Amino acid sequence: MSNMPKILDDLVTANHVLAKHNVVDSFGHVSIRHPENPEHYLLSRARAPACVDQGDIMEFALDSKVVGHNQAPGKPYSERFIHGAIYAARPDVMAVVHNHSPNVVPFTVVKSRRFGAIMHMAAPIGCCVPNWDIATKFGDRTNLLVTSNDMGRDLAATLGNNSAALMRGHGAVVVGKTLREVVFLSIYMELNAEMLIKAQAMGEVTFLSEGEVEANARGRAGFTLERGWENFCREVGRPYYPLAMEMGPGFSKTDPTQ
Numbered sequence: 384m385s386n387m388p389k390i391l392d393d394l395v396t397a398n399h400v401l402a403k404h405n406v407v408d409s410f411g412h413v414s415i416r417h418p419e420n421p422e423h424y425l426l427s428r429a430r431a432p433a434c435v436d437q438g439d440i441m442e443f444a445l446d447s448k449v450v451g452h453n454q455a456p457g458k459p460y461s462e463r464f465i466h467g468a469i470y471a472a473r474p475d476v477m478a479v480v481h482n483h484s485p486n487v488v489p490f491t492v493v494k495s496r497r498f499g500a501i502m503h504m505a506a507p508i509g510c511c512v513p514n515w516d517i518a519t520k521f522g523d524r525t526n527l528l529v530t531s532n533d534m535g536r537d538l539a540a541t542l543g544n545n546s547a548a549l550m551r552g553h554g555a556v557v558v559g560k561t562l563r564e565v566v567f568l569s570i571y572m573e574l575n576a577e578m579l580i581k582a583q584a585m586g587e588v589t590f591l592s593e594g595e596v597e598a599n600a601r602g603r604a605g606f607t608l609e610r611g612w613e614n615f616c617r618e619v620g621r622p623y624y625p626l627a628m629e630m631g632p633g634f635s636k637t638d639p640t641q
């Protein structure tokens with residue numbers, strides 16, 4: 384039997400979880416690459432994430448044209464090009480979040496402030512998250528929204544091989560190999576930003592080193608993600624469908640039975 388109903392249900396859950404954790408509000412969105420067609424992706428119609436249900440999910444080609452528009456439930460997000468361009472540029476990416484994460488946005492506009500991981504849970508965002516400025520290529524008359532494939536490709540180029548990129552005066556994108564991973568990282572990126580603002584108010588900050596980022600990222604696998612996801616599902620009253628609990632190669636094995 385196809386897993387699609389559960390996969391779509393998890394995408395609905397991801398919308399609700401990101402809203403619950405203040406990563407998105409009435410705006411912002413989360414998508415997955417289509418599990419049966421890597422040239423397509425799945426994303427809600429333009430609706431506040433906390434309100435999204437399965438009937439809102441639309442299918443797009445990587446140029447962000449609606450596929451099967453006769454069945455389309457409504458207007459798509461104007462910034463869907465973010466998702467299509469990143470899936471086209473990054474074959475390894477299976478899920479994308481775009482948000483206006485409130486504690487992250489200040490780091491997109493203060494030139495002298497570096498944004499990177501200061502706590503281990505946020506390690507995969509990296510030591511120094513790149514910052515995309517729409518004005519560099521598209522001038523100072525845009526409304527800052529990513530509303531074309533050209534803009535999406537320019538943002539994807541700044542993202543490069545990173546897990547996240549800032550968007551000046553706007554927000555951020557976060558990518559992952561799974562939906563759970565991108566939700567987990569988006570939540571911890573927002574928390575990391577809040578902690579970083581507090582830490583900088585107290586004094587000089589020590590960021591995670593490249594080696595620490597790498598070691599943490601290697602340990603980030605099923606066991607860690609399932610622990611988070613099960614709890615996230617409970618918080619928003621959504622069903623939890625367990626996935627494999629494998630540990631990453633960098634996971635700290637302290638259990639003597641292993």
Ligand SMILES: [Zn+2]
Pocket residue numbers: 411462481482483528553554
């Ligand atoms: Zn936006």
